[in-house]
Amino acid sequence: MESGSGGEQPDDDDDDQECDYANDGPHARDRHRPAKATPPLHKEYQINDAIGKALQAHFRALAEEPLPDRFKVLLAELEAKDPHDDK
Amino acid sequence: MMTNDDTLQERKHGGPPTRSFRDGLIAEMPSLRAFAISLSGRLETADDLVQETLLKAWANAASYRPDSNMRAWLFTILRNTFFSLRRQRGREIQDTDGIYSQRLATPAAQHGALDLADFRIALAKLPIEQREVLILVGASGLSYEEAAAVCNIAVGTVKSRISRARAALADLLGITGPHELGPGAASDAIVKRSVAGEPR
Numbered sequence: 001m002e003s004g005s006g007g008e009q010p011d012d013d014d015d016d017q018e019c020d021y022a023n024d025g026p027h028a029r030d031r032h033r034p035a036k037a038t039p040p041l042h043k044e045y046q047i048n049d050a051i052g053k054a055l056q057a058h059f060r061a062l063a064e065e066p067l068p069d070r071f072k073v074l075l076a077e078l079e080a081k082d083p084h085d086d087k
Numbered sequence: 088m089m090t091n092d093d094t095l096q097e098r099k100h101g102g103p104p105t106r107s108f109r110d111g112l113i114a115e116m117p118s119l120r121a122f123a124i125s126l127s128g129r130l131e132t133a134d135d136l137v138q139e140t141l142l143k144a145w146a147n148a149a150s151y152r153p154d155s156n157m158r159a160w161l162f163t164i165l166r167n168t169f170f171s172l173r174r175q176r177g178r179e180i181q182d183t184d185g186i187y188s189q190r191l192a193t194p195a196a197q198h199g200a201l202d203l204a205d206f207r208i209a210l211a212k213l214p215i216e217q218r219e220v221l222i223l224v225g226a227s228g229l230s231y232e233e234a235a236a237v238c239n240i241a242v243g244t245v246k247s248r249i250s251r252a253r254a255a256l257a258d259l260l261g262i263t264g265p266h267e268l269g270p271g272a273a274s275d276a277i278v279k280r281s282v283a284g285e286p287r
Contacts, residue, residue, distance in 0.1 A: 055226040
Protein backbone atom coordinates (compact mmCIF):
# COMPACT_ATOMS: atom_id res chain seq x y z
CA MET A 1 0.00 0.00 0.00
CA GLU A 2 1.24 3.46 -0.88
CA SER A 3 2.13 5.71 2.02
CA GLY A 4 0.63 8.71 0.27
CA SER A 5 3.82 10.75 0.28
CA GLY A 6 4.44 10.90 -3.46
CA GLY A 7 4.29 7.16 -4.08
CA GLU A 8 8.04 6.71 -4.42
CA GLN A 9 9.34 3.69 -2.59
CA PRO A 10 12.68 1.93 -2.77
CA ASP A 11 12.85 -1.03 -5.05
CA ASP A 12 12.62 -4.26 -3.04
CA ASP A 13 15.48 -5.68 -5.06
CA ASP A 14 17.75 -2.75 -4.35
CA ASP A 15 20.47 -4.14 -2.13
CA ASP A 16 21.93 -0.71 -1.43
CA GLN A 17 19.68 0.29 1.43
CA GLU A 18 21.79 3.17 2.66
CA CYS A 19 21.44 6.21 0.45
CA ASP A 20 24.64 8.00 1.32
CA TYR A 21 24.98 9.67 -2.07
CA ALA A 22 27.83 11.91 -1.00
CA ASN A 23 30.26 9.00 -1.05
CA ASP A 24 29.11 7.62 -4.39
CA GLY A 25 30.21 10.30 -6.83
CA PRO A 26 28.48 13.18 -8.65
CA HIS A 27 25.76 11.07 -10.34
CA ALA A 28 24.92 8.96 -7.31
CA ARG A 29 21.46 10.47 -6.86
CA ASP A 30 20.49 9.46 -10.42
CA ARG A 31 21.69 5.94 -9.82
CA HIS A 32 19.70 5.68 -6.60
CA ARG A 33 16.53 7.12 -8.09
CA PRO A 34 13.68 4.62 -7.58
CA ALA A 35 12.47 2.78 -10.65
CA LYS A 36 8.96 4.17 -10.22
CA ALA A 37 10.22 7.58 -11.30
CA THR A 38 10.30 6.22 -14.87
CA PRO A 39 7.24 7.33 -16.87
CA PRO A 40 4.66 4.54 -17.18
CA LEU A 41 4.73 2.59 -20.41
CA HIS A 42 2.00 3.23 -22.87
CA LYS A 43 -1.01 0.96 -22.43
CA GLU A 44 -0.79 -0.55 -25.90
CA TYR A 45 2.91 -1.18 -25.49
CA GLN A 46 2.31 -3.08 -22.27
CA ILE A 47 -0.42 -5.22 -23.81
CA ASN A 48 1.73 -5.98 -26.85
CA ASP A 49 4.67 -6.78 -24.60
CA ALA A 50 2.57 -9.24 -22.61
CA ILE A 51 1.27 -10.85 -25.79
CA GLY A 52 4.80 -11.04 -27.17
CA LYS A 53 6.15 -12.77 -24.10
CA ALA A 54 3.22 -15.18 -24.06
CA LEU A 55 3.85 -15.98 -27.72
CA GLN A 56 7.49 -16.71 -27.04
CA ALA A 57 6.63 -18.86 -24.04
CA HIS A 58 4.09 -20.79 -26.11
CA PHE A 59 6.54 -21.37 -28.96
CA ARG A 60 9.45 -22.23 -26.66
CA ALA A 61 7.35 -24.82 -24.84
CA LEU A 62 6.46 -26.47 -28.15
CA ALA A 63 10.07 -26.39 -29.35
CA GLU A 64 11.25 -28.00 -26.12
CA GLU A 65 9.01 -31.02 -26.62
CA PRO A 66 11.09 -34.15 -27.31
CA LEU A 67 11.47 -34.87 -31.00
CA PRO A 68 10.15 -38.18 -32.28
CA ASP A 69 12.80 -40.69 -33.32
CA ARG A 70 11.32 -40.89 -36.81
CA PHE A 71 13.11 -37.68 -37.79
CA LYS A 72 16.51 -38.98 -36.75
CA VAL A 73 15.81 -42.25 -38.57
CA LEU A 74 14.74 -40.35 -41.66
CA LEU A 75 17.90 -38.24 -41.74
CA ALA A 76 20.07 -41.32 -41.18
CA GLU A 77 18.36 -43.03 -44.14
CA LEU A 78 18.83 -40.00 -46.34
CA GLU A 79 22.48 -39.72 -45.42
CA ALA A 80 23.07 -43.42 -46.03
CA LYS A 81 21.60 -43.20 -49.54
CA ASP A 82 23.00 -39.80 -50.38
CA PRO A 83 26.12 -39.11 -48.31
CA HIS A 84 26.83 -35.44 -47.71
CA ASP A 85 29.97 -33.62 -48.70
CA ASP A 86 32.28 -33.67 -45.76
CA LYS A 87 32.66 -29.91 -45.62
CA MET B 88 3.55 -37.86 -49.33
CA MET B 89 7.05 -38.06 -50.76
CA THR B 90 9.12 -41.15 -50.22
CA ASN B 91 12.84 -41.28 -49.66
CA ASP B 92 13.29 -42.69 -53.17
CA ASP B 93 11.30 -39.80 -54.65
CA THR B 94 13.60 -37.47 -52.80
CA LEU B 95 16.72 -39.06 -54.22
CA GLN B 96 15.24 -38.97 -57.72
CA GLU B 97 14.69 -35.23 -57.33
CA ARG B 98 18.28 -34.77 -56.24
CA LYS B 99 19.68 -35.57 -59.67
CA HIS B 100 20.69 -32.01 -60.40
CA GLY B 101 22.20 -31.00 -57.10
CA GLY B 102 25.32 -32.14 -55.32
CA PRO B 103 25.06 -33.98 -52.05
CA PRO B 104 24.08 -31.87 -49.05
CA THR B 105 26.98 -30.54 -47.04
CA ARG B 106 27.58 -31.43 -43.43
CA SER B 107 26.70 -27.89 -42.39
CA PHE B 108 23.38 -28.18 -44.26
CA ARG B 109 22.60 -31.41 -42.45
CA ASP B 110 23.60 -29.88 -39.10
CA GLY B 111 21.41 -26.88 -39.87
CA LEU B 112 18.45 -29.15 -40.51
CA ILE B 113 18.95 -30.88 -37.19
CA ALA B 114 19.29 -27.58 -35.34
CA GLU B 115 16.07 -26.22 -36.85
CA MET B 116 13.94 -29.31 -36.21
CA PRO B 117 12.51 -28.13 -32.85
CA SER B 118 11.44 -24.75 -34.25
CA LEU B 119 10.14 -26.37 -37.41
CA ARG B 120 7.99 -28.73 -35.37
CA ALA B 121 6.77 -25.91 -33.12
CA PHE B 122 5.71 -23.96 -36.20
CA ALA B 123 3.98 -27.04 -37.63
CA ILE B 124 2.06 -27.60 -34.41
CA SER B 125 1.08 -23.94 -34.27
CA LEU B 126 -0.24 -24.11 -37.82
CA SER B 127 -2.04 -27.43 -37.77
CA GLY B 128 -2.92 -27.94 -34.11
CA ARG B 129 -2.54 -31.67 -34.55
CA LEU B 130 0.60 -33.45 -33.45
CA GLU B 131 0.31 -36.22 -36.01
CA THR B 132 -0.26 -33.77 -38.84
CA ALA B 133 2.57 -31.59 -37.57
CA ASP B 134 5.01 -34.49 -37.57
CA ASP B 135 3.94 -35.47 -41.09
CA LEU B 136 4.54 -31.87 -42.16
CA VAL B 137 7.99 -31.84 -40.59
CA GLN B 138 8.90 -35.13 -42.25
CA GLU B 139 7.69 -33.89 -45.62
CA THR B 140 9.63 -30.67 -45.14
CA LEU B 141 12.83 -32.53 -44.29
CA LEU B 142 12.47 -34.69 -47.40
CA LYS B 143 11.85 -31.71 -49.63
CA ALA B 144 14.68 -29.74 -48.03
CA TRP B 145 17.09 -32.62 -48.57
CA ALA B 146 15.94 -33.00 -52.17
CA ASN B 147 16.42 -29.30 -52.81
CA ALA B 148 19.56 -28.72 -50.78
CA ALA B 149 21.31 -27.35 -53.85
CA SER B 150 18.82 -24.49 -54.04
CA TYR B 151 19.50 -23.38 -50.47
CA ARG B 152 21.83 -20.38 -50.20
CA PRO B 153 24.16 -20.83 -47.23
CA ASP B 154 24.11 -17.10 -46.52
CA SER B 155 20.33 -17.07 -46.12
CA ASN B 156 18.19 -17.86 -43.11
CA MET B 157 17.66 -21.63 -43.02
CA ARG B 158 14.75 -21.29 -40.60
CA ALA B 159 12.90 -19.01 -43.00
CA TRP B 160 13.70 -21.35 -45.90
CA LEU B 161 12.41 -24.41 -44.01
CA PHE B 162 9.33 -22.56 -42.73
CA THR B 163 8.50 -21.60 -46.33
CA ILE B 164 8.63 -25.25 -47.41
CA LEU B 165 6.55 -26.36 -44.43
CA ARG B 166 3.98 -23.62 -44.86
CA ASN B 167 3.55 -24.37 -48.57
CA THR B 168 3.18 -28.05 -47.76
CA PHE B 169 0.58 -27.27 -45.09
CA PHE B 170 -1.56 -25.09 -47.34
CA SER B 171 -1.26 -27.57 -50.18
CA LEU B 172 -2.57 -30.33 -47.91
CA ARG B 173 -5.25 -28.01 -46.58
CA ARG B 174 -6.50 -27.37 -50.09
CA GLN B 175 -6.61 -31.10 -50.72
CA ARG B 176 -8.20 -32.15 -47.45
CA GLY B 177 -10.03 -29.08 -46.25
CA ARG B 178 -10.24 -28.14 -42.60
CA GLU B 179 -9.51 -31.63 -41.35
CA ILE B 180 -5.84 -30.70 -41.65
CA GLN B 181 -6.38 -28.02 -39.03
CA ASP B 182 -8.03 -28.80 -35.73
CA THR B 183 -8.17 -25.74 -33.56
CA ASP B 184 -10.66 -27.26 -31.15
CA GLY B 185 -8.41 -30.09 -30.09
CA ILE B 186 -5.23 -28.13 -30.56
CA TYR B 187 -2.27 -30.04 -29.23
CA SER B 188 -0.55 -27.14 -27.56
CA GLN B 189 -3.52 -26.51 -25.28
CA ARG B 190 -2.85 -29.82 -23.61
CA LEU B 191 0.62 -28.71 -22.61
CA ALA B 192 -0.45 -25.99 -20.23
CA THR B 193 -1.65 -26.67 -16.72
CA PRO B 194 -0.84 -23.47 -14.88
CA ALA B 195 -1.26 -23.74 -11.16
CA ALA B 196 -2.10 -20.14 -10.46
CA GLN B 197 -3.82 -17.21 -12.11
CA HIS B 198 -2.03 -13.88 -12.12
CA GLY B 199 -4.31 -11.54 -13.97
CA ALA B 200 -6.14 -11.78 -17.29
CA LEU B 201 -3.27 -13.28 -19.27
CA ASP B 202 -2.77 -16.94 -18.57
CA LEU B 203 -0.81 -19.25 -20.88
CA ALA B 204 -3.65 -21.76 -21.20
CA ASP B 205 -6.15 -18.99 -21.97
CA PHE B 206 -3.64 -17.45 -24.33
CA ARG B 207 -3.28 -20.67 -26.32
CA ILE B 208 -7.02 -21.07 -26.65
CA ALA B 209 -7.30 -17.48 -27.88
CA LEU B 210 -4.37 -17.95 -30.27
CA ALA B 211 -6.03 -21.01 -31.79
CA LYS B 212 -9.15 -18.96 -32.49
CA LEU B 213 -7.31 -16.47 -34.67
CA PRO B 214 -7.65 -16.79 -38.44
CA ILE B 215 -4.73 -18.82 -39.74
CA GLU B 216 -3.46 -15.83 -41.75
CA GLN B 217 -3.09 -13.81 -38.56
CA ARG B 218 -1.80 -16.65 -36.43
CA GLU B 219 1.01 -17.57 -38.78
CA VAL B 220 2.48 -14.07 -39.02
CA LEU B 221 2.19 -13.62 -35.27
CA ILE B 222 4.12 -16.85 -34.72
CA LEU B 223 6.69 -16.10 -37.39
CA VAL B 224 7.54 -12.61 -36.16
CA GLY B 225 6.54 -12.69 -32.50
CA ALA B 226 7.78 -16.14 -31.57
CA SER B 227 10.16 -17.66 -34.07
CA GLY B 228 12.35 -14.60 -34.43
CA LEU B 229 11.93 -13.90 -38.15
CA SER B 230 12.00 -10.31 -39.35
CA TYR B 231 8.99 -8.69 -40.99
CA GLU B 232 10.76 -9.06 -44.32
CA GLU B 233 11.50 -12.75 -43.77
CA ALA B 234 7.93 -13.42 -42.64
CA ALA B 235 6.64 -11.64 -45.72
CA ALA B 236 8.81 -13.85 -47.92
CA VAL B 237 7.68 -17.01 -46.09
CA CYS B 238 4.00 -16.10 -46.59
CA ASN B 239 4.53 -14.57 -50.04
CA ILE B 240 2.84 -11.32 -49.02
CA ALA B 241 3.93 -7.69 -48.69
CA VAL B 242 5.70 -6.47 -45.57
CA GLY B 243 2.87 -4.02 -44.98
CA THR B 244 0.40 -6.89 -45.02
CA VAL B 245 2.46 -8.70 -42.39
CA LYS B 246 2.38 -5.63 -40.17
CA SER B 247 -1.34 -5.06 -40.55
CA ARG B 248 -2.11 -8.73 -39.88
CA ILE B 249 0.03 -8.65 -36.75
CA SER B 250 -1.72 -5.52 -35.58
CA ARG B 251 -5.14 -7.09 -36.12
CA ALA B 252 -4.01 -10.32 -34.49
CA ARG B 253 -2.85 -8.50 -31.35
CA ALA B 254 -6.10 -6.58 -31.15
CA ALA B 255 -8.09 -9.77 -31.59
CA LEU B 256 -6.06 -11.55 -28.90
CA ALA B 257 -6.52 -8.67 -26.48
CA ASP B 258 -10.24 -8.78 -27.21
CA LEU B 259 -10.49 -12.56 -26.81
CA LEU B 260 -8.54 -12.36 -23.55
CA GLY B 261 -10.61 -9.44 -22.31
CA ILE B 262 -7.64 -7.12 -21.95
CA THR B 263 -8.49 -3.47 -22.24
CA GLY B 264 -5.72 -1.99 -20.13
CA PRO B 265 -2.51 -2.75 -18.27
CA HIS B 266 -4.38 -3.09 -14.98
CA GLU B 267 -5.91 -6.27 -16.38
CA LEU B 268 -2.49 -7.76 -16.93
CA GLY B 269 -2.36 -8.39 -13.22
CA PRO B 270 -0.03 -7.22 -10.47
CA GLY B 271 3.55 -6.85 -11.54
CA ALA B 272 4.16 -8.17 -15.02
CA ALA B 273 1.65 -10.84 -15.92
CA SER B 274 3.74 -11.71 -18.94
CA ASP B 275 6.64 -12.63 -16.65
CA ALA B 276 4.30 -14.93 -14.75
CA ILE B 277 3.31 -16.56 -18.03
CA VAL B 278 6.92 -17.16 -18.93
CA LYS B 279 7.69 -18.61 -15.52
CA ARG B 280 4.74 -20.98 -15.73
CA SER B 281 5.75 -22.01 -19.21
CA VAL B 282 9.32 -22.78 -18.25
CA ALA B 283 8.83 -24.35 -14.86
CA GLY B 284 5.27 -25.43 -14.38
CA GLU B 285 4.28 -27.49 -17.37
CA PRO B 286 4.37 -31.23 -17.69
CA ARG B 287 6.18 -32.84 -20.56
